[in-house]
Amino acid sequence: MAATDFDYGSALFLDLDGTLLEIAATPELVVVPPALPQLLAHLHTLLGGALAIVSGRSLKTIDQLLKPFTSAAAGEHGVTLRFSDGTVEEMPAGLAVTEAWRDSLVAATERWPGVLIEPKPHGCAIHYRLAPDRHDDVWRVVRALVPDDHPWFRLIPAREAVEIGPRSTSKGHAVERFMKDGAFKGRRPIFVGDDFTDEAGMSAARRHGGEGLRVQEVFDGDPAQVRAWLARNAERLAGSAVGTERSAAGASA
Numbered sequence: 001m002a003a004t005d006f007d008y009g010s011a012l013f014l015d016l017d018g019t020l021l022e023i024a025a026t027p028e029l030v031v032v033p034p035a036l037p038q039l040l041a042h043l044h045t046l047l048g049g050a051l052a053i054v055s056g057r058s059l060k061t062i063d064q065l066l067k068p069f070t071s072a073a074a075g076e077h078g079v080t081l082r083f084s085d086g087t088v089e090e091m092p093a094g095l096a097v098t099e100a101w102r103d104s105l106v107a108a109t110e111r112w113p114g115v116l117i118e119p120k121p122h123g124c125a126i127h128y129r130l131a132p133d134r135h136d137d138v139w140r141v142v143r144a145l146v147p148d149d150h151p152w153f154r155l156i157p158a159r160e161a162v163e164i165g166p167r168s169t170s171k172g173h174a175v176e177r178f179m180k181d182g183a184f185k186g187r188r189p190i191f192v193g194d195d196f197t198d199e200a201g202m203s204a205a206r207r208h209g210g211e212g213l214r215v216q217e218v219f220d221g222d223p224a225q226v227r228a229w230l231a232r233n234a235e236r237l238a239g240s241a242v243g244t245e246r247s248a249a250g251a252s253a
């Protein structure tokens with residue numbers, strides 16, 4: 001399946017890790033290609049602000065990674081939303097993994113070298129990329145804390161990790177909310193993602209007449225191909241804008 005081009009009527013929802021950025025051994029070791037923030041800023045302008053980063057990372061971390069670029073964004077799989085006018089909203093406000101849970105996760109995993117706990121403002125990720133043999137142990141520990149029928153929290157399978165986050169939010173909810181935002185309203189959404197948690201965002205994009213592009217299927221699992229597709233489309237859209245300006249100038253001369 002090849003990625004289709006997008007146009008001025010599109011809205012882009014872009015996942016970060018594994019989609020715009022290559023997967024690294026740990027969350028801190030991720031490398032942001034130097035040209036990426038500028039490319040995103042360019043696209044953001046061409047699409048009239050209809051570009052959102054939709055990530056499992058916190059809003060603060062998204063901004064740190066992509067600085068100086070900022071845009072509409074969803075952090076922690078839809079828990080925190082920043083709209084195109086800069087307004088920030090938390091859904092549901094105040095619901096966060098407790099210190100007691102985090103302490104018990106640290107206590108349960110501290111003798112497992114390579115297992116990393118990544119605390120977030122509302123949730124928590126437990127990574128076992130560096131300790132793949134601990135997959136079952138980690139899942140046993142988190143299942144004991146958050147059973148399937150937990151009323152407020154859920155387990156989110158991630159790439160060589162599992163996350164605990166509020167049950168009532170998802171990337172799908174985030175896309176639904178953004179599609180009501182002035183910059184996105186009436187546009188055709190395209191969600192690009194690589195992971196389980198992105199599927200809800202892709203389904204929401206399809207409900208709004210758009211599409212979901214899986215990095216594995218459409219871009220050979222390669223974030224460099226996603227970035228190249230974005231750059232190609234940015235160049236084409238900017239070229240067509242210049243062409244339109246030229247023909248308008250020609251017509252009025």
Ligand SMILES: O=P(O)(O)OC[C@H]1O[C@H](O[C@H]2O[C@H](CO)[C@@H](O)[C@H](O)[C@H]2O)[C@H](O)[C@@H](O)[C@@H]1O
Pocket residue numbers: 015016017018019022023024025026027028030054055056057058118125127129158159160161163195197
């Ligand atoms: O929704 P995303 O933007 O894709 O974020 C999902 C999680 O990504 C990060 O973890 C993943 O990427 C790390 C860096 O490449 C990798 O080391 C780890 O194994 C992956 O699971 C991030 O650390 C999480 O907070 C995000 O929720």
